[in-house]
Amino acid sequence: xxxxxxxxxxxxxxxxxxxxxxSQNFPAFPFPSQSATDLDGKAADPFKASQGKITVLIxxxxxxxxSNRYAPLLRQLSETYGGNxxxxxxxxxxxxxxxxxxxxxxxxNYKISALRDSERVLVKRANATITPEAAVFDPQGRLLxxxxxxxxxxxAGRARPAATTHELQSAVEAAISGKPVPLASANAVGCYISDxx
Amino acid sequence: xxxSYTRFAFFCGALSVAxxxxxxxxxxxxxxxxxxxxxxxxxxxxxxxxVVIRTCxxxxxxxxxxxxxxxTYGDVKSxxxxxxxxxxxxxxxxxxxxxxxxxxxDDLHLTPEEIALFQKWVEAGMPxxxxxxxxxxxxxxxxxxxxxxxxxxHADSSFEVPASGSDVYWNxxxxxxxxxTRWVKAIEIRPGERRLVHHxxxxxxxxxxxxxxxxxxxxxxxxxELEIESEAFDPDGHFLFWKPGTIPEPEPQGxxxxxxxxxxxxxxxxxxxxxxAEKIRPAIGIYFTAExxxxxxxxxxxxxxxxxxxxxxxxxxxVTDEFILPQDVSLLAIYPHAHYLxxxxxxxxxxxxxxxxxLLHISRWDLNWQAVFRYVAPVNLPAGTMVxxxxxxxxxxxNPANPNTPPKRVLAGNRASDEMAHLWLQVxxxxxxxxxxxxxxxxxxxxARHHVENNPSDFEAHYNLAAMLQARGExxxxxxxxxRALALRPGDATVENSLGSAFFAAGELPQAIAxxxxxxxxxDSYFDPHYNLGLALAxxxxxxxxxxxxxxxxxxxxxxxxxxxxxxxxxxxxxxxQEAIVHLRRALELNPQLALxxxxxxxxxxxxxxx
Numbered sequence: 123x124x125x126x127x128x129x130x131x132x133x134x135x136x137x138x139x140x141x142x143x144x145s146q147n148f149p150a151f152p153f154p155s156q157s158a159t160d161l162d163g164k165a166a167d168p169f170k171a172s173q174g175k176i177t178v179l180i181x182x183x184x185x186x187x188x189s190n191r192y193a194p195l196l197r198q199l200s201e202t203y204g205g206n207x208x209x210x211x212x213x214x215x216x217x218x219x220x221x222x223x224x225x226x227x228x229x230x231n232y233k234i235s236a237l238r239d240s241e242r243v244l245v246k247r248a249n250a251t252i253t254p255e256a257a258v259f260d261p262q263g264r265l266l267x268x269x270x271x272x273x274x275x276x277x278a279g280r281a282r283p284a285a286t287t288h289e290l291q292s293a294v295e296a297a298i299s300g301k302p303v304p305l306a307s308a309n310a311v312g313c314y315i316s317d318x319x
Numbered sequence: 320x321x322x323s324y325t326r327f328a329f330f331c332g333a334l335s336v337a338x339x340x341x342x343x344x345x346x347x348x349x350x351x352x353x354x355x356x357x358x359x360x361x362x363x364x365x366x367x368x369x370v371v372i373r374t375c376x377x378x379x380x381x382x383x384x385x386x387x388x389x390x391t392y393g394d395v396k397s398x399x400x401x402x403x404x405x406x407x408x409x410x411x412x413x414x415x416x417x418x419x420x421x422x423x424x425d426d427l428h429l430t431p432e433e434i435a436l437f438q439k440w441v442e443a444g445m446p447x448x449x450x451x452x453x454x455x456x457x458x459x460x461x462x463x464x465x466x467x468x469x470x471x472x473h474a475d476s477s478f479e480v481p482a483s484g485s486d487v488y489w490n491x492x493x494x495x496x497x498x499x500t501r502w503v504k505a506i507e508i509r510p511g512e513r514r515l516v517h518h519x520x521x522x523x524x525x526x527x528x529x530x531x532x533x534x535x536x537x538x539x540x541x542x543x544e545l546e547i548e549s550e551a552f553d554p555d556g557h558f559l560f561w562k563p564g565t566i567p568e569p570e571p572q573g574x575x576x577x578x579x580x581x582x583x584x585x586x587x588x589x590x591x592x593x594x595x596a597e598k599i600r601p602a603i604g605i606y607f608t609a610e611x612x613x614x615x616x617x618x619x620x621x622x623x624x625x626x627x628x629x630x631x632x633x634x635x636x637x638v639t640d641e642f643i644l645p646q647d648v649s650l651l652a653i654y655p656h657a658h659y660l661x662x663x664x665x666x667x668x669x670x671x672x673x674x675x676x677x678l679l680h681i682s683r684w685d686l687n688w689q690a691v692f693r694y695v696a697p698v699n700l701p702a703g704t705m706v707x708x709x710x711x712x713x714x715x716x717x718n719p720a721n722p723n724t725p726p727k728r729v730l731a732g733n734r735a736s737d738e739m740a741h742l743w744l745q746v747x748x749x750x751x752x753x754x755x756x757x758x759x760x761x762x763x764x765x766x767a768r769h770h771v772e773n774n775p776s777d778f779e780a781h782y783n784l785a786a787m788l789q790a791r792g793e794x795x796x797x798x799x800x801x802x803r804a805l806a807l808r809p810g811d812a813t814v815e816n817s818l819g820s821a822f823f824a825a826g827e828l829p830q831a832i833a834x835x836x837x838x839x840x841x842x843d844s845y846f847d848p849h850y851n852l853g854l855a856l857a858x859x860x861x862x863x864x865x866x867x868x869x870x871x872x873x874x875x876x877x878x879x880x881x882x883x884x885x886x887x888x889x890x891x892x893x894x895x896x897q898e899a900i901v902h903l904r905r906a907l908e909l910n911p912q913l914a915l916x917x918x919x920x921x922x923x924x925x926x927x928x929x930x
Binding site: 186189192193195 | 386594685687
């Protein structure tokens with residue numbers, strides 16, 4: 123049945139995978155489609171699902187300590203701006219299973235929807251290279267900002283006591299109020315997405 | 320009839336710990352020797368694995384501090400560009416000293432050739448190579464590194480590190496359940512969740528002075544720097560330091576650490592929030608030895624905190640100190656300490672012949688990776704050698720570790736936002752031929768004098784100099800320095816008690832009684848002044864008042880044989896024979912060696928048996 127799904131249309135995949143998702147015994151299914159998937163393996167398009175809001179993608183990795191230290195701030199930002207901006211956590215590592223992602227979300231108390239991006243569709247669309255890296259899109263899905271969340275980390279292993287610039291927050295606020303974002307990009311510090319298979 | 324020595328404390332400037340001090344632009348190193356790496360194709364198995372296993376894997380394996388494992392080809396490949404990046408920037412492996420004249424143990428410094436290997440390997444597409452030549456992955460012991468400890472202690476309570484916020488400093492007190500003096504050859508620190516603990520210092524508290532900082536017994540207490548009192552001349556001689564990847568080393572032959580009943584060990588831990596709230600509960604494992612110490616190292620501190628007044632925006636603020644060694648020493652280890660603003664640290668030795676050599680140079684101080692650096696072979700520093708420190712601070716906005724935005728004037732202090740300028744040297748003093756005095760005393764007195772001269776308002780320096788002078792019988796000078804310490808901390812119970820004991824030794828009983836009384840009033844739970852006041856009162860014939868003080872002392876320390884013996888003595892002198900016998904017997908139970916108590920008891924028993 124699995125090999126059949128791989129050859130069938132996307133819609134049918136979705137239906138079949140709902141069944142798959144309901145069954146807890148299957149291992150993570152290598153989804154071949156050119157789209158991100160949710161944790162049940164269904165194709166997912168965050169831009170459609172954001173429904174007229176600003177879309178904010180945060181690229182993370184379960185074993186990236188810098189990503190993890192941002193969890194409380196990301197939770198806070200998604201709550202503060204949730205009315206106007208839909209936040210998504212994007213996991214680009216193929217090898218990280220849906221179950222591992224669920225555990226990661228629970229451990230770090232994330233209340234943000236998570237997607238897998240094994241095919242790097244969203245990575246490419248956001249020009250993301252690092253975890254953690256943020257990308258802010260307008261309601262029409264146009265990329266406004268991508269890069270660091272703030273300047274907490276000067277370099278890997280070298281953190282400031284606290285961030286002094288807040289690029290993601292500034293970009294989200296500008297996008298919500300329809301103003302131009304102050305910066306189009308700023309280098310992020312963390313783990314390279316290109317190191318992942 | 321009364322045992323006649325007083326008790327007084329020494330202050331040990333407790334080894335300090337600290338926060339974060341960050342990066343300077345990376346120094347460019349000499350161009351790597353490319354020919355050596357280009358002649359053959361670089362592979363993981365042959366070229367990369369040996370470096371990774373030696374310098375990365377000790378922390379990057381399951382259960383250790385590294386956030387991901389670096390043991391296999393797959394592990395390393397999935398972080399390859401990152402590794403190439405952080406090695407080139409010398410962020411990893413974390414190793415602060417520049418290569419120099421003397422080698423340190425566990426040196427993690429990568430050569431320019433090794434750094435180039437990572438670059439080339441990534442450029443070549445990260446080939447794995449022939450499996451046959453892959454070096455074996457070392458076995459990392461998940462349990463106690465030195466085998467099952469003789470004594471394992473867990474912290475009384477765990478501490479919850481919050482999910483976010485700045486770094487946290489927490490102190491755990493381990494109350495040692497010792498019934499007699501033991502010698503320690505090694506202590507292994509297991510800090511708990513290692514990803515949260517940046518480093519930790521274990522400090523011996525011989526007078527339970529840290530307990531006063533706990534809100535309730537066993538709760539632990541916050542704080543980056545500690546001040547510990549020591550009951551007798553017994554300077555700290557050992558660095559008990561933990562950082563990620565540490566494998567405990569037994570102390571060198573003859574240098575066992577003494578622990579007595581009633582001693583505490585205080586673990587001062589630098590913790591970093593991980594993104595989720597997590598509890599840590601450290602444990603320590605102690606390995607005893609039957610061999611008492613025969614060599615006594617000493618921690619010598621250079622410092623110049625008084626000069627720390629760093630204007631906002633100053634990017635090149637220098638602090639120096641220098642000290643001429645009064646005797647030959649062997650330098651075993653070195654531990655530099657400053658907080659966020661420090662950038663560059665230089666420790667040097669100018670030999671009597673005039674030659675200057677560098678003991679330690681750190682060009683990019685980063686408090687996150689502070690450590691004790693131990694020399695592979697001891698460095699001999701003859702008498703007359705001038706050891707010096709020169710620290711550079713950057714209080715500009717360009718220093719990313721600056722705790723203040725915008726920068727503010729920064730002074731010396733114990734908080735993370737204050738600064739420090741300390742350099743600790745672990746030295747083994749050599750006794751000159753024919754000298755019988757403990758060689759540490761000469762050195763301690765010289766360094767205390769140096770600190771007093773450096774900083775006439777240094778409480779600890781006056782206090783320690785006074786204590787040293789008192790121990791040497793220089794009572795008049797000792798009293799002067801105690802009085803100067805007291806002027807800096809009026810009413811301080813510890814100083815009042817010590818000043819009282821100096822007056823007592825000088826035979827000035829009314830003065831002694833006055834100062835002991837102030838000490839008792841200042842801190843009623845403090846054993847020493849009760850005991851000492853009892854002694855002074857008994858010596859001046861005021862037995863009922865003396866009995867009252869000895870009773871208070873016995874109540875505070877029911878296991879103290881001297882207090883029981885003196886209570887018995889005072890009761891006997893006051894004619895309360897039956898009760899005196901009870902307490903003298905109790906004293907001899909606690910310590911059968913107390914000759915005076917035995918003599919007193921025998922006299923009493925003989926007298927009472929007479930008709």
